Amino acid sequence: MNDAKKLGIKDELKKFIINNYLLGAKNAKISDDDSFLEEGIIDSIGVIELTNHIQRTCGIKIHVAEIVPQNFDTLNNLEKYINRKLHSK
Amino acid sequence: MKLCKTCVLPSNFPHVVFDNEGVCSACRQFVGKKRLARIKAEYKRKFERVIKDTRSRHSYDLLMCYSGGKDSTYALSLLKRKYGLKILAFTFDNGFVPDRTYINIRNVVEKLGVDHIFFKPRFEVLKKIFNAALKRNLYSAKTLDRASPVCTSCMGMVKYSALKTAIEKDIPLIAFGWSPGQAPVTSSVLKIDPKMMKSMQAAIKPPLSKVAGKEIDGYFPPDSYYRKSANFPMFVHPLELFPYNEKKILAFIKGLGWKMPSGIDLNATNCLLNSLADEAHIAKYKFHPYAGEIAALVREGYMTRREGLAHLPVKKSAKVLSAVKKKLGI
Numbered sequence: 001m002n003d004a005k006k007l008g009i010k011d012e013l014k015k016f017i018i019n020n021y022l023l024g025a026k027n028a029k030i031s032d033d034d035s036f037l038e039e040g041i042i043d044s045i046g047v048i049e050l051t052n053h054i055q056r057t058c059g060i061k062i063h064v065a066e067i068v069p070q071n072f073d074t075l076n077n078l079e080k081y082i083n084r085k086l087h088s089k
Numbered sequence: 090m091k092l093c094k095t096c097v098l099p100s101n102f103p104h105v106v107f108d109n110e111g112v113c114s115a116c117r118q119f120v121g122k123k124r125l126a127r128i129k130a131e132y133k134r135k136f137e138r139v140i141k142d143t144r145s146r147h148s149y150d151l152l153m154c155y156s157g158g159k160d161s162t163y164a165l166s167l168l169k170r171k172y173g174l175k176i177l178a179f180t181f182d183n184g185f186v187p188d189r190t191y192i193n194i195r196n197v198v199e200k201l202g203v204d205h206i207f208f209k210p211r212f213e214v215l216k217k218i219f220n221a222a223l224k225r226n227l228y229s230a231k232t233l234d235r236a237s238p239v240c241t242s243c244m245g246m247v248k249y250s251a252l253k254t255a256i257e258k259d260i261p262l263i264a265f266g267w268s269p270g271q272a273p274v275t276s277s278v279l280k281i282d283p284k285m286m287k288s289m290q291a292a293i294k295p296p297l298s299k300v301a302g303k304e305i306d307g308y309f310p311p312d313s314y315y316r317k318s319a320n321f322p323m324f325v326h327p328l329e330l331f332p333y334n335e336k337k338i339l340a341f342i343k344g345l346g347w348k349m350p351s352g353i354d355l356n357a358t359n360c361l362l363n364s365l366a367d368e369a370h371i372a373k374y375k376f377h378p379y380a381g382e383i384a385a386l387v388r389e390g391y392m393t394r395r396e397g398l399a400h401l402p403v404k405k406s407a408k409v410l411s412a413v414k415k416k417l418g419i
Binding site: 019020021035037038039040041042043044045046047048049051052064065067068069072073 | 104228229230231232235245248272273275276279280281282284285286288289291292293295296
């Protein structure tokens, strides 16, 4: 899990999203409840890239049926979803 | 600025770092050709299962987003000839389709025996969008790695107008002719939850609405289309799953009556606007909008580095550029 272990899941995902989708801009901010779908931060290919990143860094398998807004729309939702997956492993 | 010694990524490409040997982080992190081949084989099996499960249950098996360019022409022929699907080919006419492309489209759909429709939005709407996208990025910063804002605008309208058409005509699959470098292999067979698809529309529709107002509403599925999860179309991009060789593709589609239009480059064999969009992108962001795609094709072994490098200078025709600018009022 590398960075995910060092930083914690939410902070690692925040870093990934800021670096990749907000180009690491110095003033780039994303709060834990910001909807990165509704705010247009991540598009359809972005969701697939994010899914691949989570699978790689957290060591979980994400099924397509689980790629839904209630799991993927905010950092808080993503963290809850990943923790559920990690605990059910 | 230096280029990766293995692929063709420039050192100023977003998020990429170079090591002491001059190799980029994308190449260092690449899973390798063998592992990639295994993933592709897994997705090809998924693709063929999906084809088997959906075939002959609807008036059309698949809606093909058919630009008339070389890749979508090849994808269309694969889907028709190898899998025998009943296909509706769908062309989004952005106002910059070369004359020769119209002939190519007619030749190819007649030769393959597929139904075909054009969707041509009013040019006054497209003109507003393209002019804005030439001046600034309208979308998430990450989209700049994959395409110019002009191309992202077009692709967004293509994707959602195709989705709207597929839902209206009850077509279970939507296909794109993306090259293997254009999207992750894990997106080559993709069932997206309708609510997720509606949420993702937020990445493209509001930025377009800001520029063109309600004029663009008709290009997107209304909210009610996302309420039904049964029979919501799946997305596939099959070129990811088959051998991809540009020279062989060009030779093959010649047999379908396809000829290279003049005044365009190999990166977009269906669009006269592309060179201007590439120039604007390079001037503003200092890297070629196709660098990521071409680098991936080189890294994954579909193209030699030399062939990749040949794709990166913007090949422009002064006559075409002047006509395009005139049409856009620049």
